Amino acid sequence: MxxxxxxxxxxxxxxxxxxxxxxxxxxxxxxxxxxxxxxxxxxxxxxxxxxxxxxxxxxxxxxxxxxxxxxxxxxxxxxxxxxxxxxxxxxxxxxxxxxxxxxxxxxxxxxxxxxxxxxxxxxxxxxxxxxxxxxxxxxxxxxQDMKVDDAFGAMLALGNKVPVRRVAADDGEVVEHVAWDTVDLVEGYSDEPFLKVRTRVGREGFVAREQLRSLVDYxxxxxxxxxxxxxxxxxxxx
Structure with missing residues (x-):
């Protein structure tokens, strides 16, 4: 970040x-x-x-x-x-x-x-x-045109190498890295440390909440x- x-x-x-x-x-x-x-x-x-x-x-x-x-x-x-x-x-x-x-x-x-x-x-x-x-x-x-269907259900990954992990843990296996792009929330937003997301290529996993920002944030x-x-x-x- x-x-x-x-x-x-x-x-x-x-x-x-x-x-x-x-x-x-x-x-x-x-x-x-x-x-x-x-x-x-x-x-x-x-x-x-x-x-x-x-x-x-x-x-x-x-x-x-x-x-x-x-x-x-x-x-x-x-x-x-x-x-x-x-x-x-x-x-x-x-x-x-x-x-x-x-x-x-x-x-x-x-x-x-x-x-x-x-x-x-x-x-x-x-x-x-x-x-x-x-x-x-x-x-x-x-x-910008963020190319998403639901701005409330999407988040922006804040970094050039944001890890998407198989499980919601800091040491979870990385299934993909996302670089300053959007991901879709799979189970909605929560205050949990990790949020489940789906990337543009269709992979699902967990990203640390602090590395994501809502498209309709301030x-x-x-x-x-x-x-x-x-x-x-x-x-x-x-």
């Missing part, structure tokens, strides 16, 4: 990935920028060609997009709620049940039911796409206005 933004920041603050002598604010900024820039370099990993839905960066060509994402990364690392509001439309859409706006977003940021800081951090690791309107979309795969849509890029949608589900 990719190293998450949060893990990267922790390593940086522990001086494992930062230059000694730099002020902490500069170290933090550099770590965020390196993490986001690294998304564009995921086409090859461990000598393997990336799968069809490996994170890609289509947004660097958009004016101000890199600055927006770098600012968002710093805000996430600092858990800066005020900073997040400054990058978010006051009417931001947060769910399909009528939830919207700054007040609701603030309430949910630290709510363990939503874990929105962690969800935001995960998005920055998953690439960036654009649409015909010129919007910025995180993650990259959400703007996504973010930002639009550029007179004041710069603003988050207009931050939502999960369909």
């Amino acid at each position: 990719r190293i998450s933004l949060v893990v990267s920041i922790i390593a940086c603050l522990g001086l494992a990935a930062c230059e000694r002598g730099k002020p902490p604010s500069e170290q933090l900024r550099d770590s965020v920028e390196q993490t986001i820039e690294g998304v564009a370099k995921t086409t090859v990993s461990d000598g393997l060609e990336a799968g069809p839905f490996a994170p890609r960066d289509e947004c660097s060509k958009l004016s101000g997009a890199n600055e927006f994402r770098n600012a968002l990364g710093l805000i996430i690392a600092k858990r800066d709620a005020d900073g997040l509001m400054a990058l978010t439309d006051p009417q931001v859409k947060l769910d399909f049940g009528g939830g919207f706006g700054h007040a609701t977003l603030r309430e949910r940021l630290d709510d363990p039911q939503y874990r929105l800081w962690e969800e935001l951090g995960a998005l920055l690791d998953l690439g960036c796409a654009t649409n015909a309107e010129g919007d910025l979309i995180l993650p990259w795969y959400f703007a 996504r973010l849509i930002a639009r550029k206005g007179e004041g710069g890029w603003m988050i207009e949608v931050f939502i999960a589900g369909d």
